[in-house]
Structures are given as structure tokens and as C-alpha cells.
Amino acid sequence: MQTQLADFIRNTADGDEADAILRKCVHCGFCTATCPTYQLLGDELDGPRGRIYLMKQMFEGGSVTRSTQLHLDRCLTCRSCETTCPSGVQYGRLVEIGRQHVEQTVPRPWRQQLLRRVLASVLPNGALFVPAMRLGQLVRPFLPRRLRDKVPPRQRLLEWPSSSAQPVAAGATAKPLEARRMLLLAGCVQPAMLPNINIATARVLHALGIETLIEPEAGCCGAIRLHLGYRDEALDDVRRNIDAWWPHVESGVEAIVINASGCGATIKEYGHLLRNDPAYAEKAQRITDLARDVVEVLGPFETELAGLARRRGVHTVAYHPPCTLQHGQQIRGAVEHLLATLGVEVRLPVDSHLCCGSAGTYSITQPSMSYTLRDRKVQNLEALEPQMIVSGNVGCIAHLQSGTSMPVAHWVELVEHLIYG
Structure with a gap:
């Protein structure tokens, strides 16, 4: 795809990246076959190829309207199109740049502004979200259906692993504890909504002789604010996590384990997100290199797990x-x-x-x-x-x-x- 970027974005970091991504697109349309919103709506502008055309138009100085905003809002950012694309178009990165420009150009209706601001302020903030979730779980039977859907029943908590609870396969001896250490991202909404996921992860790692560390100063991975268009706040979340994890990185933790794949996809982008930040670029790339989905960590232990x-x-x-x-x-x-x-x-x-x-x-x-x-x-x-x-x-x-x-x-x-x- 040929491009001619407008002055406002030409020779900027976002402009250079958008230009490189756009030039990879060959208009083949394979992406539409695996786009959920295109399948639902049948509108070219609600598929990856159509949205790419809209973003190309805006980056070249064309008009940006409420309709443009709506079509980009409807994108799930599922990135199924990236898996399908034979040309390697990094659509996920392109749509984040496009959304950022639209947010700066097209004022939203006040109700949307309020909703998005509340989501960006409450969900990543444990001090606000945890009590809100606890209250919601307390009154859950009386909530309207759509609100009740967002409040899972409170879980009966598993016990955090201890040395006396380490399981041993038949004929084997217990592995020495604390021989290996890994950080676990606790997350922002997960500890309040479904806390047993983190505890179960720690217990499985414990069974393999791996100590799980959770850094209390780390919080939201940044995905929530990033996808809502609050990019600067999202990058602040990223820097805060890097600062919180860095002493553990220097002390030699093997990996940063993530059991929420949405968070994992974002943390593996830290190096890219802060590539132009001289104070954090190197550290961010190191965090990206250490980030592992929990299945990447457990995969090499399948024989041991099968024995347990x-x-x-x-x-x-x-x-x-x-x-x-x-x-x-x-x-x-x-x-x-x-x-x-x-x-x-x-x-x-x-x-x-x-x-x-x-x-x-x-x-x-x-x-x-x-x-x-x-x-x-x-x-x-x-x-x-x-x-x-x-x-x-x-x-x-x-x-x-x-x-x-x-x-x-x-x-x-x-x-x-x-x-x-």
C-alpha cells in the first residue's frame, strides 16, 4: 500500500511505525474471513481491511469523524487478523495509533467520556476496585442481569502453598524449596474477581519446587488504560511495574509469570511501548524478555506434572x-x-x-x-x-x-x- 503521510504525523515515532505497517498491507482481504465484527455486521469498515483504509485516510490528512471513531471502537483488538494475514501486517499496533489520533481529534459524547474515564480510573486501581467488587458480590442476587454478569460469585479461597503441603510423586522425594524463584503478576481485577487463579498458579509452581513472589507495588499491566485511549497513563503503569520488579530482576528471578493472557500480551510489548524512552527502554526490553505465560513455564515440566x-x-x-x-x-x-x-x-x-x-x-x-x-x-x-x-x-x-x-x-x-x- 502506497502512503503519503500528513505533516502532523510524518517523521514521528507513531508515523514511522504506522507507515511501515500500512505499506505491508496488500488489500488481499484474508483478514475479513476471521474478523468477528465483520462476520456480525458484514460492513467492510467493520473489518480489518476497511479500518486500515480509514486509518490510512486519517494519517494522510483526511477527515476524521464520529463514524471513524465508531468503526475503530467496534474493533475487539482480538488480532485474529494478524494470524491470518500472509503479509505480516501488525494490525494491533496500527489500531492503537489510530485510536490515539481519533481520541485527540473527535470529542466523544459526555456519557461515553464519563464511562471510559470511570473504567480507566476504577478497574486498574485496587483500592477502588476491590471494595467495589466485594460490595457487588454481597448484593449480587439483587443486581440487574447485565450488572450481575460482571460480578462473579465470591470464591472459597485455596491456601497459599507452604512447604508442608508440597505434593510428591510416588517413589520421588520432595524438591528443595526456594531453589528457583519467579515473579507472578497479581494483576488488577483478577485478585478481586477470581483470586484462586493466582493461588492455583503458586501451588502448581510450588509442586515443582519453584517459589512464587508477588511484588505488592506492581499493579495493572497498562492494558486497560492503553486500549481505552489513555496512553500516557498506561505508560505510567508500565514504568511503575518496571520500577517495582527491577530489584527482583537484579536479584536473579528466572521469569515473570503471567496467568492472564491479556496482561501477558501487553507485558511482552513493554520493550516496544518504551522503545523511545531513554530512561526505561533497556529495562523495558529486559522485562519483555523475562515475561512468560504460565503455559510457557509449565510446558517443560510436563513429565513432572504427569507424575504428580x-x-x-x-x-x-x-x-x-x-x-x-x-x-x-x-x-x-x-x-x-x-x-x-x-x-x-x-x-x-x-x-x-x-x-x-x-x-x-x-x-x-x-x-x-x-x-x-x-x-x-x-x-x-x-x-x-x-x-x-x-x-x-x-x-x-x-x-x-x-x-x-x-x-x-x-x-x-x-x-x-x-x-x-
């Missing part, structure tokens, strides 16, 4: 691969392989490559399309007749759970159950 696992009633699951794992991080097949090694039959729905409609705050800002996608996904998952549904991202899990009576959990919670019972 005991089949405890769950033998068939339906798996929803989060978009941020299969398209964002380009990790496919790893979870299925690991669970199969542990004796679990994993069934994938026919639309396993498509988004469930959660997509961070999308289910709040675009509820109609979000719920349509959820209902389709749940129908296809339930058709597999599993004992439970598993996924790898807190948003997907909560969103799917709101649409089915079947148990929905993080796959690492299933692994923990197979080990500890």
Missing part, C-alpha cells in the same frame, strides 16, 4: 483459547498438549479462533456485539458436551461464565486440582 497429577473426576474439558494467547502471543496448542499429557481430553469448538466477546472493557463499551459473540461461543462450547470449560484469561472466564450454567475456570486451576485434589 491424579485424575480426580475431570477427564473431558472444552477449551477456549484466549485471543491474547493464540493471536497476541502466538501461542497455540501448548495448553491442549499439556492437559492431554495430564490425562485430560481437550475439545476445541469449531470457532476456536474467534473471540468470545470479552476483550477487556469491550463487554461494557460494546455490550450488544459482546453478548452476541459470547452466546455463539458458549453454544459451541456446550455442544462439545464437556464436564467443564477452561480458558486462560480472567476476562474470558468471567464473560463465558455469565452465559452458561456449566463450570468455567482457568486451566491452571484444573492442573492444581489434578495435583492437590
